[in-house]
Amino acid sequence: xxxxxxxxxxxxxxxxxxxxxxxxxxxxxxxxxxxxxxxxxxxxxxxxxxxxxxxxxxxxxxxxxxxxxxxxxxxxxxxxxxxxxxxxxxxxxxxxxxxxxxxxxxxxxxxxxxxxxxxxxxxxxxxxxxxxxxxxxxxxxxxxxxxxxxxxxxxxxxxxxxxxxxxxxxxxxxxxxxxxxxxxxxxxxxxxxxxxxxxxxxxxxxxxxxxxxxxxxxxxxxxxxxxxxxxxxxxxxxxxxxxxxxxxxxxxxxxxxxxxxxxxxxxxxxxxxxxxxxxxxxxxxxxxxxxxxxxxxxxxxxxxxxxxxxxxxxxxxxxxxxxxxxxxxxxxxxxxxxxxxxxxxxxxxxxxxxxxxxxxxxxxx
Numbered sequence: 001x002x003x004x005x006x007x008x009x010x011x012x013x014x015x016x017x018x019x020x021x022x023x024x025x026x027x028x029x030x031x032x033x034x035x036x037x038x039x040x041x042x043x044x045x046x047x048x049x050x051x052x053x054x055x056x057x058x059x060x061x062x063x064x065x066x067x068x069x070x071x072x073x074x075x076x077x078x079x080x081x082x083x084x085x086x087x088x089x090x091x092x093x094x095x096x097x098x099x100x101x102x103x104x105x106x107x108x109x110x111x112x113x114x115x116x117x118x119x120x121x122x123x124x125x126x127x128x129x130x131x132x133x134x135x136x137x138x139x140x141x142x143x144x145x146x147x148x149x150x151x152x153x154x155x156x157x158x159x160x161x162x163x164x165x166x167x168x169x170x171x172x173x174x175x176x177x178x179x180x181x182x183x184x185x186x187x188x189x190x191x192x193x194x195x196x197x198x199x200x201x202x203x204x205x206x207x208x209x210x211x212x213x214x215x216x217x218x219x220x221x222x223x224x225x226x227x228x229x230x231x232x233x234x235x236x237x238x239x240x241x242x243x244x245x246x247x248x249x250x251x252x253x254x255x256x257x258x259x260x261x262x263x264x265x266x267x268x269x270x271x272x273x274x275x276x277x278x279x280x281x282x283x284x285x286x287x288x289x290x291x292x293x294x295x296x297x298x299x300x301x302x303x304x305x306x307x308x309x310x311x312x313x314x315x316x317x318x319x320x321x322x323x324x325x326x327x328x329x330x331x332x333x334x335x336x337x338x339x340x341x342x343x344x345x346x347x348x349x350x351x352x353x354x355x356x357x358x359x360x361x362x363x364x365x
Contacts, residue, residue, distance in 0.1 A: 003090075004046050017206050018046065024205045027051035027114040029102060029130055031078040033190030034120035034144045034197065036068035041198035043086045043093055047205070050086070051114055053098035054078040059348045060287070065187040075352060102126060104251040107133040116201055118142045120194065124171045125253050131156065131164035135238055136245045140204055144197040149186050151193035153217045154231065155200050161213035162233040169237055189221050262329060264341040266353045269316055276313040279347065280328045281320055287347060291354045299324045302331060309337060318343035318350065 007013045007021070024047050028035050031054040042050055058066070058073040058081055073081040079097040086095060098110065102121075107129060111117055117139045119130045127143075134141040140158040145151065156163045196217070203209045216229040269275060277292055280299040297305045299319070309315060315332070317325040317340060325342040332340045343349070 003092075007045070012208055013206060017208075020205050021046050021202065022048045024116070025049040025051070025114045026116045026118060026201055027053065027111065028118045028120055029126065030054050030120035030122065031066075031068070031082040032056070032062070032120060032122060033065045033146065033185065034122075034194040035078075035082070036066045037191045037194030038118055038120055038144075038198045038201075039082055039086055040068060040089065041195060042201060043090045045198075045202060046090065047093065047201075049094045049096070049114075051096040051098065051110070052079045052082050052086075053100065053102050053110065054082070055099060055101040057352075059346075059352075061348065065185065065190050067191065101253070102129065103253055104129060104249050108137060108248065111137045111139055114139065116140050116142065116204055118144075118197055118201060120144060120197070127164060128171055129251075129253065132241050132248065135163055135241045136248060142197050142200045142204070144193045146185055146189050146193055148183060149189065149221045151189055151196075151219045151221070153193060153196045153200065153212060153219075154215060155204070155211050155213045158204070158211060158213040160233070162231045163238055163241075165237045165241065166234040167216060167231050169234070186221055192219065192221065262341050263322075263326070263344050264316065265344045266349050270353075270357075274313045276310045276315050277350075278309070278315055278317045278328070279319070280317055280324050281347065285320060285347075287351055289347060289350050292350070299328055299331075302328055303335070306335070306337070311337070313339075315340040316343055317341065318345075318347050321346045 001008060001015070001018065004018050007018050008015055026042055026047050026049070028038050028042070028051065031039060031052050035052070035054065039050065039052065054077070056078050058069045058076055058078055060074060063069060068082055068085055077099040079099045083095045083097040086093070100106070111133050117130060117134050119127060119141060121127055121130065131141060134157045138157070141156040141164065143152070143154045143156055143164060154167070155161070200212055203211050214231050214233070216231055218227045218229065220226070277289065277294045279289065279294050279296045280302060282298050283296060295308055297308060317328045319325045322342060322344060329340045329342045
């Protein structure tokens with residue numbers, strides 16, 4: 001046990017505490033900016049079984065903050081790439097990788113296998129799904145969130161404490177809040193917040209210190225300021241989740257979706273010839289698309305440059321992650337411009353697909 005000597009010599013932990021860590025089972029939702037430091041520190045601490053669920057692949061833009069990955073990980077599934085890296089960090093641990101989306105259909109079965117659930121996701125749909133599944137399965141939830149230069153950490157559903165819905169009862173309007181793909185994030189911030197989440201996990205396992213249950217810890221990286229807000233348990237909200245548990249699996253991931261935007265996958269595009277690719281990102285954003293002709297019209301100027309839109313072609317609109325492209329499609333739809341589709345994946349997926357399949361539309365050859 002020399003690996004864990006610095007834990008064991010702490011009188012508050014000792015061999016008994018390290019054994020608790022070794023016997024613990026923790027599931028981490030997302031292997032992104034928050035998930036990377038969470039996974040690294042839980043692995044280094046010796047948590048016996050760690051689950052990693054993420055359907056996404058590693059992109060170049062991830063490496064600014066997702067320090068678990070390197071150039072050799074590009075294009076690989078994050079859950080599988082994380083498992084490979086973490087096994088090298090500590091081969092005494094059992095890792096379960098789930099290279100798939102977390103859904104209402106698989107969440108309960110997966111959560112049942114773990115003691116603690118850690119939410120490192122970056123969207124509200126998943127956060128509410130995770131919260132409700134934790135309530136139903138009575139699992140403590142370690143929550144983290146980041147926005148530009150600010151972060152939040154809390155522990156929900158712990159020892160009859162409040163849940164995420166007690167703080168935020170209902171999801172915001174679909175796509176109302178951008179993620180870091182659209183607004184950016186300071187690279188070190190998820191490392192700070194993710195490390196704090198890992199700290200809360202270890203406190204839960206060891207029964208040490210004051211757990212952030214009933215509290216929302218807020219951190220501002222620019223001002224080096226912190227604040228802690230009180231979160232009160234709302235029994236009615238929690239009971240409503242439990243009341244609907246029998247229909248939990250019947251739900252779909254897109255919660256509170258106000259408008260159904262026409263979306264399409266990149267793999268469905270290239271059998272067709274007559275396509276106009278429209279990039280609604282700002283002109284400085286990367287990566288650039290070079291193997292197909294692209295019309296660049298930032299979303300903020302879309303209405304000004306409608307004359308650049310080809311009415312005779314199918315319009316494939318893309319951005320960094322799919323949020324702005326959906327807004328663009330809705331805008332054009334309201335202006336009676338038809339045959340517009342939002343790319344399900346971001347801009348980088350176009351390059352990935354073209355590189356992998358060596359495809360260029362026939363009218364570009």
